[in-house]
Amino acid sequence: MKEKLRIVKIGGNVINERKQLQSFLKDFSDMDSLKILVHGGGKRATELAASLGLQTKMIGGRRVTDEANLEIVTMVYAGLLNKNIVAELQANNCNAIGLTGADANTITAHKRIVKDIDYGYAGDVDSIENKSIELFLNNGIVPVFSAITHDKKGQLLNTNADTIASELAKGLSGNFEVELIYCFDKKGVLLDIDDNDSVIADIDKNKYEQLKADKIIAEGMLPKLENCFESLENGVKKVIIGMPELIRNNGMQHTSLTL
Amino acid sequence: MKEKLRIVKIGGNVINERKQLQSFLKDFSDMDSLKILVHGGGKRATELAASLGLQTKMIGGRRVTDEANLEIVTMVYAGLLNKNIVAELQANNCNAIGLTGADANTITAHKRIVKDIDYGYAGDVDSIENKSIELFLNNGIVPVFSAITHDKKGQLLNTNADTIASELAKGLSGNFEVELIYCFDKKGVLLDIDDNDSVIADIDKNKYEQLKADKIIAEGMLPKLENCFESLENGVKKVIIGMPELIRNNGMQHTSLTL
Numbered sequence: 042m043k044e045k046l047r048i049v050k051i052g053g054n055v056i057n058e059r060k061q062l063q064s065f066l067k068d069f070s071d072m073d074s075l076k077i078l079v080h081g082g083g084k085r086a087t088e089l090a091a092s093l094g095l096q097t098k099m100i101g102g103r104r105v106t107d108e109a110n111l112e113i114v115t116m117v118y119a120g121l122l123n124k125n126i127v128a129e130l131q132a133n134n135c136n137a138i139g140l141t142g143a144d145a146n147t148i149t150a151h152k153r154i155v156k157d158i159d160y161g162y163a164g165d166v167d168s169i170e171n172k173s174i175e176l177f178l179n180n181g182i183v184p185v186f187s188a189i190t191h192d193k194k195g196q197l198l199n200t201n202a203d204t205i206a207s208e209l210a211k212g213l214s215g216n217f218e219v220e221l222i223y224c225f226d227k228k229g230v231l232l233d234i235d236d237n238d239s240v241i242a243d244i245d246k247n248k249y250e251q252l253k254a255d256k257i258i259a260e261g262m263l264p265k266l267e268n269c270f271e272s273l274e275n276g277v278k279k280v281i282i283g284m285p286e287l288i289r290n291n292g293m294q295h296t297s298l299t300l
Numbered sequence: 301m302k303e304k305l306r307i308v309k310i311g312g313n314v315i316n317e318r319k320q321l322q323s324f325l326k327d328f329s330d331m332d333s334l335k336i337l338v339h340g341g342g343k344r345a346t347e348l349a350a351s352l353g354l355q356t357k358m359i360g361g362r363r364v365t366d367e368a369n370l371e372i373v374t375m376v377y378a379g380l381l382n383k384n385i386v387a388e389l390q391a392n393n394c395n396a397i398g399l400t401g402a403d404a405n406t407i408t409a410h411k412r413i414v415k416d417i418d419y420g421y422a423g424d425v426d427s428i429e430n431k432s433i434e435l436f437l438n439n440g441i442v443p444v445f446s447a448i449t450h451d452k453k454g455q456l457l458n459t460n461a462d463t464i465a466s467e468l469a470k471g472l473s474g475n476f477e478v479e480l481i482y483c484f485d486k487k488g489v490l491l492d493i494d495d496n497d498s499v500i501a502d503i504d505k506n507k508y509e510q511l512k513a514d515k516i517i518a519e520g521m522l523p524k525l526e527n528c529f530e531s532l533e534n535g536v537k538k539v540i541i542g543m544p545e546l547i548r549n550n551g552m553q554h555t556s557l558t559l
Binding site for chain 1: 351352371374375376377378379380382383384386387388390391395396397398399400402403404405432435439441448450452453454455456
């Protein structure tokens with residue numbers, strides 16, 4: 042039987058608030074399965090860019106990463122945020138190691154091909170190097186990924202953290218029973234977007250098609266769920282969507298996605 | 301017989317020049333023994349601080365690290381420099397992993413005790429965690445350390461890169477035959493500080509005492525050599541001092557220190 046591996050992705054909200062982040066990292070440290078943390082950027086990168094007089098250009102919620110902005114996200118994501126998260130986990134006796142895709146060649150990507158929009162140094166993931174990630178997991182070391190990858194030719198690339206989490210989940214599902222947990226600021230997928238208690242507890246592929254047909258799932262959630270079902274179809278056992286507190290509190294509302 | 305391990309420390313000069321750094325990293329990738337790279341900061345941290353309107357206060361060549369400066373060195377050393385070095389090594393097929401002391405708890409330190417001068421978040425090393433470093437080395441993964449450690453209580457600390465290199469060398473000398481290589485902008489320890497060709501090829505403990513008595517070793521070199529002999533007395537096999545090119549070119553002048 043495969044060993045259980047939980048991959049938890051946290052985004053901007055929990056990262057921006059120091060107290061909330063500390064509380065989450067304590068809960069994460071207490072999780073007793075094998076685990077990986079993937080973190081997004083939060084607002085610090087945009088703030089640093091502004092302090093340096095740089096414009097941050099976003100298209101469709103995605104950062105356009107020119108050379109100056111690549112330096113900023115490398116500093117903030119892989120340096121400031123990643124290393125403070127690792128130090129805090131170590132304080133909670135979780136033997137974390139902070140990684141980008143370049144470290145031990147864990148995640149290779151290519152610079153996004155320009156079609157209509159040039160996203161600059163944005164990376165689309167090509168492959169996950171299971172061997173070194175499994176070496177860490179099997180030796181009690183907990184990988185903490187920031188959203189930076191590389192192209193194996195010396196170029197760092199800015200990569201969406203949701204994508205890193207799902208690519209890791211798919212890549213590692215051959216040898217582990219992977220549960221992918223996306224933490225964000227809602228309790229889950231909502232029947233009524235204005236009612237945070239209207240969580241849909243379970244969604245399988247059939248129900249998902251029905252919810253789409255009934256136009257119950259809002260636009261922003263569609264690509265996220267599309268991505269989740271793609272992970273499930275590629276070996277991931279279960280995807281969970283909810284607030285960061287769900288990793289501590291089993292009784293907390295959340296959405297569970299399975300095939 | 302113990303396996304040979306080379307620990308190479310590079311400082312500001314080679315880091316500041318992109319071409320020189322690329323050339324060095326190619327040479328480092330070609331070294332065929334077990335190896336570890338330790339890198340200092342270079343001028344980028346000071347430049348970033350200046351761009352953000354922060355003062356960088358130095359006392360006796362050492363940075364006074366207040367909270368804002370700690371954020372800057374964490375971003376620049378552990379993020380920008382470390383990850384670009386790792387990506388460049390990966391491009392040269394050297395399976396590098398970028399680390400601070402917090403990562404896999406490799407180096408713990410304590411905030412420097414205030415005597416006359418308060419250096420702020422400066423870390424003095426307490427211990428090296430051999431287990432995870434050896435796990436990397438024995439699995440073909442090459443550690444690349446930036447000059448940041450942690451106190452295991454959640455606090456990152458700015459730590460002198462020379463010290464990190466010598467502490468790693470001492471800590472790992474129990475299981476490896478360690479050669480410690482300090483690269484800087486001179487060809488070695490010089491008889492005449494104004495003549496870069498007046499390299500003293502070999503210095504043992506007796507010769508060192510004699511050079512000190514004759515006041516041939518200049519003031520800036522004294523603490524460096526003191527530190528080197530302390531490493532040798534704690535199990536390190538050999539210390540080499542010279543220019544970065546010496547790792548490629550065996551015939552290049554350098555200073556060899558042994559007991």
